[in-house]
Amino acid sequence: xxxxxxxxxxxxxxxxxxxxxxxxxxxxxxxxxxxxxxxxxxxxxxxxxxxxxxxxxxxxxxxxxxxxxxxxxxxxxxxxxxxxxxxxxxxxxxxxxxxxxxxxxxxxxxxxxxxxxxxxxxxxxxxxxxxxxxxxxxxxxxxxxxxxxxxxxxxxxxxxxxxxxxxxxxxxxxxxxxxxxxxxxxxxxxxxxxxxxxxxxxxxxxxxxxxx
Amino acid sequence: xxxxxxxxxxxxxxxxxxxxxxxxxxxxxxxxxxxxxxxxxxxxxxxxxxxxxxxxxxxxxxxxxxxxxxxxxxxxxxxxxxxxxxxxxxxxxxxxxxxxxxxxxxxxxxxxxxxxxxxxxxxxxxxxxxxxxxxxxxxxxxxxxxxxxxxxxxxxxxxxxxxxxxxxxxxxxxxxxxxxxxxxxxxxxxxxxxxxxxxxxxxxxxxxxxxx
Numbered sequence: 001x002x003x004x005x006x007x008x009x010x011x012x013x014x015x016x017x018x019x020x021x022x023x024x025x026x027x028x029x030x031x032x033x034x035x036x037x038x039x040x041x042x043x044x045x046x047x048x049x050x051x052x053x054x055x056x057x058x059x060x061x062x063x064x065x066x067x068x069x070x071x072x073x074x075x076x077x078x079x080x081x082x083x084x085x086x087x088x089x090x091x092x093x094x095x096x097x098x099x100x101x102x103x104x105x106x107x108x109x110x111x112x113x114x115x116x117x118x119x120x121x122x123x124x125x126x127x128x129x130x131x132x133x134x135x136x137x138x139x140x141x142x143x144x145x146x147x148x149x150x151x152x153x154x155x156x157x158x159x160x161x162x163x164x165x166x167x168x169x170x171x172x173x174x175x176x177x178x179x180x181x182x183x184x185x186x187x188x189x190x191x192x193x194x195x196x197x198x199x200x201x202x203x204x205x206x207x208x209x210x211x212x
Numbered sequence: 213x214x215x216x217x218x219x220x221x222x223x224x225x226x227x228x229x230x231x232x233x234x235x236x237x238x239x240x241x242x243x244x245x246x247x248x249x250x251x252x253x254x255x256x257x258x259x260x261x262x263x264x265x266x267x268x269x270x271x272x273x274x275x276x277x278x279x280x281x282x283x284x285x286x287x288x289x290x291x292x293x294x295x296x297x298x299x300x301x302x303x304x305x306x307x308x309x310x311x312x313x314x315x316x317x318x319x320x321x322x323x324x325x326x327x328x329x330x331x332x333x334x335x336x337x338x339x340x341x342x343x344x345x346x347x348x349x350x351x352x353x354x355x356x357x358x359x360x361x362x363x364x365x366x367x368x369x370x371x372x373x374x375x376x377x378x379x380x381x382x383x384x385x386x387x388x389x390x391x392x393x394x395x396x397x398x399x400x401x402x403x404x405x406x407x408x409x410x411x412x413x414x415x416x417x418x419x420x421x422x423x424x
Contacts, residue, residue, distance in 0.1 A: 126335035
């Protein structure tokens with residue numbers, strides 16, 4: 001059975017939703033970012049990068065959201081979450097996910113993880129100031145072309161949809177008014193209505209069980 | 213026939229090498245970063261992101277290195293550049309490429325593209341100072357686990373290899389002594405000896421033809 005390491009409010013939500021949508025047999029383990037558990041020796045033995053998500057499969061451990069999403073789509077083909085028999089259409093799916101991972105998520109990360117790229121507190125503050133602009137530039141491209149509608153790839157729901165939904169959770173926190181991007185906001189609403197999404201979000205946002 | 217838009221010294225080298233190794237029928241078009249051609253209306257019509265690489269196929273345009281590399285591997289299966297029939301092994305390939313794209317390349321980009329994430333010149337200078345450290349942290353993980361050797365995924369040459377070779381071109385520029393990472397340096401040397409790599413590198417580094 002697949003075991004997913006996740007933390008609330010992070011990109012691991014995308015793989016969590018995809019597993020649920022795929023009808024996979026899986027369990028989850030919550031990593032406590034407040035206590036820096038992602039840097040604990042125990043977790044670094046699972047994922048030396050010290051980040052979520054990580055997914056334990058019967059063959060070994062996988063990381064990196066775009067790779068995990070494609071793996072879920074390929075492992076549960078009956079769920080039809082990617083055009084597996086069409087290399088060009090599959091590449092379009094992957095290009096969208098790669099853009100979220102390497103450009104949009106990176107722009108967003110300059111709000112809370114600036115220490116990755118500079119030590120000077122003034123530089124970190126300067127990065128934070130630019131987040132609303134750099135993240136909005138990504139959403140311009142998504143709103144005006146990449147998001148075909150009603151789902152990201154058009155009529156077919158794919159592994160792009162949980163990923164866009166996941167990063168779109170961060171809009172307000174990044175200083176962006178969702179109404180600026182009505183098609184993205186509409187996609188977020190439509191995703192929120194899916195039973196799999198409601199179930200996963202409820203689980204992730206439930207208070208962590210306090211151990212005695 | 214595939215048409216690849218590339219610029220020397222950028223990550224487009226990975227797809228260029230992969231096309232050559234795959235035996236693909238393709239042509240190339242050089243984008244002149246010195247004149248900011250990647251932001252010209254003509255090029256933005258090809259790739260609205262204003263970046264390289266972009267690949268024109270008979271079905272349409274693809275962008276994003278990890279997606280393009282997987283597309284090349286799937287489109288030319290006889291070249292055996294990825295474990296196409298094994299979703300777990302394919303996900304390992306993709307996880308490696310995603311890490312290069314979203315973590316290593318991003319760390320590197322703070323040397324010359326800091327303006328993406330901050331406006332203040334002092335902040336941009338602070339980012340540049342941290343590049344040797346943040347890029348080296350990526351190579352620690354690659355050297356000590358991710359690079360299995362002799363090729364990235366072990367005995368099989370895959371689409372991970374041209375990508376690692378491509379980013380490893382930037383080591384010295386990022387202030388890193390390659391001898392610090394002997395397995396990465398050895399991989400770079402081994403790649404340099406491949407006929408496809410020699411051909412592509414020679415083409416990319418040849419002086420641009422000056423139009424009369």
